[in-house]
Amino acid sequence: MSISSWDDFPVHQSPDWIRHVATTDRNFYDRYYFNLHSSSGELFAIFGMGQYPNLGVHDAFCCVARGAKQHVIRASRPLTDRMDQTVGPIRIEVIEPLKKLRVIVEPSEHTIAMDVTWNAAIRPIPEPNQHIRNEGRVVFNTQRFAQLGRWEGTLSVGGEDFQVTPDRWGGARDRSWGIRPVGEAESDGIREGSNVMAGMWNYFPMLFDDHAVLYLNHEQPDGSRKLVEAKRIWADGRPDEELGRPEHDHTFESGTRVLTHSTISFPESGLEIDCEPLLVNYVSVGTGYGMDADWRHGMYQGPELVVQGKVYDVDTEVKPIGQYGVVDHVARFSYEGKEGFGLYEHGFFGPFPDYGLNDGAAVAP
Structure with missing residues (x-):
C-alpha cells in the first residue's frame, strides 16, 4: 500500500508518497547508528536500524563486545509503514527529536536484552556530504549528522545485567x-577491482565534560583526502571552533590492521589529543556491514520476520576477518588536562603505504 501514516504529516520532499523516495536508486537507505559504553573497557555496545525503501527491507541489529566474546542479535522484515520503528525485538522511539531517544531490545532466547534512553549532551552536528562517483555511477551520496550524549536504563548480555547510569555511560549516535x-x-562490471573507500578511515567523536571534539578523515593512499572534519563543539552553545587540518600518528598491533594508540594533532589550533582504545568491537562482523555473505544491510531475508542471535569468539572467529573492515573501539581521549571518552573508529582498506600496508592483505610489521 502506498499510503502510510507519514503521509498525514507535512514532510513530503517530492510529489510522491513518503513510502516512495525521490530516487529510484536501489541503494537508497535511511539509518540510525548508536554506541554505548561505560567510559571503560567493561563492555561496548553498537546498535542500529535501517530502512531501504527501494529494496523493500527494514532491518536492525545490536552487537555487544564483552570480554572475549562478541554477542549479536539481528532482525529483518519487509518494509511496511516507515513510521513503524520496530523490527522484531528491536525498537527505536524518538521521544524528543534531536534530544531524547529510547532503544529497546526485548528479552528473548538470544543473549542480548536492553532498554536504554539516550539524552543529548550537545546539539546535532551536520557532517560533510559524502559524494563519490566511480566509472560514471554515484556510489556514495550521503548526508549525516552526529551527536554525543548520555545513556540510562538496563542492559543484559550473556546472562550479566548492567545498570546504565548517565554519570558514566555515554555514547555517540548518527543519523x-x-x-x-x-x-x-551487485555485479561490479566496469568497476571490478576498484575500491571507492580505498585508504584510511578515521572517525573519532569525543565527549568531554563541557564540550565535544569531532575528528573525521578519509585519506587515500596518495595522501589526498576525500572527507575531512575537525571541530570543537561547546555544550553551552558557544560557536563551534574549526580546528584546521588534522594530522595523525597511529600505532598498530603487530601482525594486524588494528590500532593500539593514536595521537591526533591540529597544528593550526595548537591542540594534540592522545587516543587510548579500551575495548574493540568488530562491528563489520555479524551486523550487516559487509563481512557476512548471508546478512548485509538491506538484504532481503524472506517474506516473514527473521530474527537471529550469534555469539562469536573474538580472537578466532571475528578478528581475523573483522580487522579488514570498519573497527570500532571505546576509547579514552585526553589533552591539556582534560579527559573524555568516545568512539575510536578506524578502517584501512587496501594498501596504505604510510603505515607499511603495501597491499590489500598486508598487516603491520
Whole structure:
C-alpha cells in the first residue's frame, strides 16, 4: 500500500508518497547508528536500524563486545509503514527529536536484552556530504549528522545485567541517509577491482565534560583526502571552533590492521589529543556491514520476520576477518588536562603505504 501514516504529516520532499523516495536508486537507505559504553573497557555496545525503501527491507541489529566474546542479535522484515520503528525485538522511539531517544531490545532466547534512553549532551552536528562517483555511477551520496550524549536504563548480555547510569555511560549516535552500497551484492562490471573507500578511515567523536571534539578523515593512499572534519563543539552553545587540518600518528598491533594508540594533532589550533582504545568491537562482523555473505544491510531475508542471535569468539572467529573492515573501539581521549571518552573508529582498506600496508592483505610489521 502506498499510503502510510507519514503521509498525514507535512514532510513530503517530492510529489510522491513518503513510502516512495525521490530516487529510484536501489541503494537508497535511511539509518540510525548508536554506541554505548561505560567510559571503560567493561563492555561496548553498537546498535542500529535501517530502512531501504527501494529494496523493500527494514532491518536492525545490536552487537555487544564483552570480554572475549562478541554477542549479536539481528532482525529483518519487509518494509511496511516507515513510521513503524520496530523490527522484531528491536525498537527505536524518538521521544524528543534531536534530544531524547529510547532503544529497546526485548528479552528473548538470544543473549542480548536492553532498554536504554539516550539524552543529548550537545546539539546535532551536520557532517560533510559524502559524494563519490566511480566509472560514471554515484556510489556514495550521503548526508549525516552526529551527536554525543548520555545513556540510562538496563542492559543484559550473556546472562550479566548492567545498570546504565548517565554519570558514566555515554555514547555517540548518527543519523545518515542517501545512497551507499546496500542489499545483495551487485555485479561490479566496469568497476571490478576498484575500491571507492580505498585508504584510511578515521572517525573519532569525543565527549568531554563541557564540550565535544569531532575528528573525521578519509585519506587515500596518495595522501589526498576525500572527507575531512575537525571541530570543537561547546555544550553551552558557544560557536563551534574549526580546528584546521588534522594530522595523525597511529600505532598498530603487530601482525594486524588494528590500532593500539593514536595521537591526533591540529597544528593550526595548537591542540594534540592522545587516543587510548579500551575495548574493540568488530562491528563489520555479524551486523550487516559487509563481512557476512548471508546478512548485509538491506538484504532481503524472506517474506516473514527473521530474527537471529550469534555469539562469536573474538580472537578466532571475528578478528581475523573483522580487522579488514570498519573497527570500532571505546576509547579514552585526553589533552591539556582534560579527559573524555568516545568512539575510536578506524578502517584501512587496501594498501596504505604510510603505515607499511603495501597491499590489500598486508598487516603491520
